[in-house]
Amino acid sequence: MNEKKPTAEEKMLRKVESDARIKIRGRSKTDTVVFGLGMFGIVGWSIVVPTVMGIALGVYLDGRVDSGFSWTLTLLFAGVIVGCINAWYWVQQKSSQR
Secondary structure (H helix, E strand, O other): OOOOOOOHHHHHHHHHHHHHHHHHHHHHHHHHHHHHHHHHHHHHHHHHHHHHHHHHHHHHHHHHOOOOOOHHHHHHHHHHHHHHHHHHHHHHHHHHHO
């Protein structure tokens, strides 16, 4: 029955260790959520911007150039393809940084 009571320093050390574990666990969960949201935004904007630019240029060319096909439709598909390549590039960059 010779139990030693923990000193104030030992109590403080245990409390700091416990708080550090909680923070580390919380950060790893938050990083995963934040990383996922960030990737969602990067992928979205990487595809939207070239697509909208292709559509705008296509509408302009359809109004100015007489042709047998739709520039708007052609440049829409080109914008989507460029956007997908761009998104793939960003996902590769961000994934390798983790």
